[in-house]
Amino acid sequence: xxxxxxxxxxTGGTTGIxxxxxxxxxKAGANVWITGRNSENLENAATEINSSKLKTIVxxxxxxxxxxxxxxAFAEGGNKLDVLFLNxxxxxxxPIEEVTEADFDAQFNTNVxxxxxxxxxxxxxxxxxxxxxxxxxTVATAANLGTSIYSATKGAxxxxxxxxxxxxxxxxxxxxxxxxxxxxxxxxHKVVPEEAKEYLAGATAMQRLGDPAEIAKTxxxxxxxxxxxxxGTELLADGGYINFALK
Ligand SMILES: NC(=O)c1ccc[n+]([C@@H]2O[C@H](COP(=O)([O-])OP(=O)(O)OC[C@H]3O[C@@H](n4cnc5c(N)ncnc54)[C@H](OP(=O)(O)O)[C@@H]3O)[C@@H](O)[C@H]2O)c1
Numbered sequence: 001x002x003x004x005x006x007x008x009x010x011t012g013g014t015t016g017i018x019x020x021x022x023x024x025x026x027k028a029g030a031n032v033w034i035t036g037r038n039s040e041n042l043e044n045a046a047t048e049i050n051s052s053k054l055k056t057i058v059x060x061x062x063x064x065x066x067x068x069x070x071x072x073a074f075a076e077g078g079n080k081l082d083v084l085f086l087n088x089x090x091x092x093x094x095p096i097e098e099v100t101e102a103d104f105d106a107q108f109n110t111n112v113x114x115x116x117x118x119x120x121x122x123x124x125x126x127x128x129x130x131x132x133x134x135x136x137x138t139v140a141t142a143a144n145l146g147t148s149i150y151s152a153t154k155g156a157x158x159x160x161x162x163x164x165x166x167x168x169x170x171x172x173x174x175x176x177x178x179x180x181x182x183x184x185x186x187x188x189h190k191v192v193p194e195e196a197k198e199y200l201a202g203a204t205a206m207q208r209l210g211d212p213a214e215i216a217k218t219x220x221x222x223x224x225x226x227x228x229x230x231x232g233t234e235l236l237a238d239g240g241y242i243n244f245a246l247k
Contacts, residue, residue: 001028001220001221001224001226002028002029003025003028003029003030003082003083003220003223003224004028004029004030005029005030005031006025006029006030006031006082006083007030007031007033007079007080007081007082007083007127008022008025008030008031008032008033008081008082008083008084008085008223009032009033009034009035009074009081009083009084009085009122010022010025010032010033010034010035010085010087011035011059011061011085011086011087011088011114011115011118012034012035012036012061012087012088012089013032013033013034013035013036013045013056013087014034014036014041014042014044014045015041015045015185015186015187016183016185016186016187016188016212017087017135017180017183017185017212017215017216018034018085018087018088019034019045019048019049019212020211020212020213020215020216021085021087021212021215021216021219021220022034022045022049022054023049023213023216024213024216024217024219024220025083025220026049026051026053026054028220029053030053030082030083031053031055031079032053032054032055033054033055033056033057033073033074034054034055034056034057035056035057035058035059035061035070035088036056036058036059036088037058037059037060038058039056039058042056042057042058043056057069057070057073057074059073061088061110061114061115061118062106062109062110062113062114064117067114067117067118067121068121070118070121070122071121071122071125074122074125075125079125080125080126080127080130081122081125081126081127081130082127082129082130082131082223083130083131083132083133083223084118084119084122084126084130084131084132084133085133085135085219085223086114086115086118086119086132086133086134086135087133087135088110088114088115089110089111089114089135089153089187090106090107090110090111090187091107091147091150091187091191092106092107092149092150092191093146093147093150093191093192094146095145095146096148099148099149103149104149107149107150107153108149108152108153108156111150111153111154111157112153112156112157112160115134115135115157115160116160119132119160119164123168126168126171126173128171128172128173129172129173130173130174131173131174131175131176131222131223131224131227132161132164132168132173132174132175132176133175133176133177133178133219133222133223134157134158134160134161134175134176134177134178135157135177135178135180136154136157136158136161136177136178136179136234137150137151137154137179137180138179138180138181138236138238138241138242139151139154140154140155140157140158140179140234141179141242142241142242154179157177158177158234161175161176161177161232161234162175162232165231165232166232169231174222174227174228174230174231175231175232176222176227176230176231176232176233176234176235177233177234177235178215178218178219178222178234178235178237179234179235179236179237179238180210180215180237180238181200181204181210181236181237181238181239181240181241181242182197182200182201182203182204182209182210182238182239182241183209183210183211183212183214183215184209184210184211184212185212188209197209200241203241203244204238204239204240204241204244205239205240205241205243205244206239206240208239209239210237210238210239214237215237218235218237222235
């Protein structure tokens with residue numbers, strides 16, 4: 001796929017799916033901006049990618065004044081955005097009785113408020129014909145124990161993305177949702193114990209966890225002209241998890 005000189009902004013690009021997607025877009029010729037909460041993780045990602053086409057911006061997606069900084073940092077070069085990949089996200093898993101207000105707020109502020117206001121701030125900078133991808137999850141459809149708040153954030157995102165697709169269609173901007181199944185990332189390894197990883201892998205038809213690069217390639221497809229008649233849709237990249245786990 002060819003993204004030569006296209007401008008791509010990825011929130012949460014320091015590890016996992018965001019980092020893998022930054023690598024794929026750079027390979028495809030794009031200029032890529034990645035965000036994260038601290039400069040150390042961004043420097044590590046920049047060292048790993050090692051390309052003059054990569055730029056980094058410290059920006060906490062859950063913080064509105066940080067999003068203004070992000071908007072200014074992107075806009076100062078007079079650039080227009082061709083792809084906005086809204087990906088920054090966190091998960092805290094626990095049964096409903098144990099969910100704290102802090103867990104609830106952190107997940108909604110990052111996963112929902114962050115996606116929503118990043119999009120709002122960057123709408124003026126989206127080029128005609130550009131593409132926005134929201135990162136949801138199969139949990140928006142499944143109802144796994146211990147995931148009530150995380151799943152609710154992803155369900156909320158799906159609805160926002162569908163409405164954004166309708167609101168932005170007049171400017172020829174497509175908005176879609178990528179919903180990964182279980183993918184082997186630092187984020188997953190942090191919140192899922194070893195035995196649960198085996199269970200998750202076994203719950204896919206393909207009997208394995210996904211690789212972040214497989215989600216990245218799905219994002220590139222949805223962002224590309226090959227997906228020119230696709231908007232407002234959710235594409236599952238889940239190794240058959242939804243159909244297999246719910247069979
Ligand atoms: N892995 C899976 O199985 C899976 C499945 C379905 C959906 N997803 C979704 O995929 C997305 C990426 O997850 P991942 O598995 O790749 O996790 P990850 O390895 O933990 O990556 C998360 C990224 O988000 C960034 N981030 C977190 N909070 C942020 C904030 N407040 N502001 C800015 N950046 C922030 C992190 O950067 P810093 O820590 O450097 O700030 C990191 O770059 C998430 O939306 C997640 O819900 C993952």
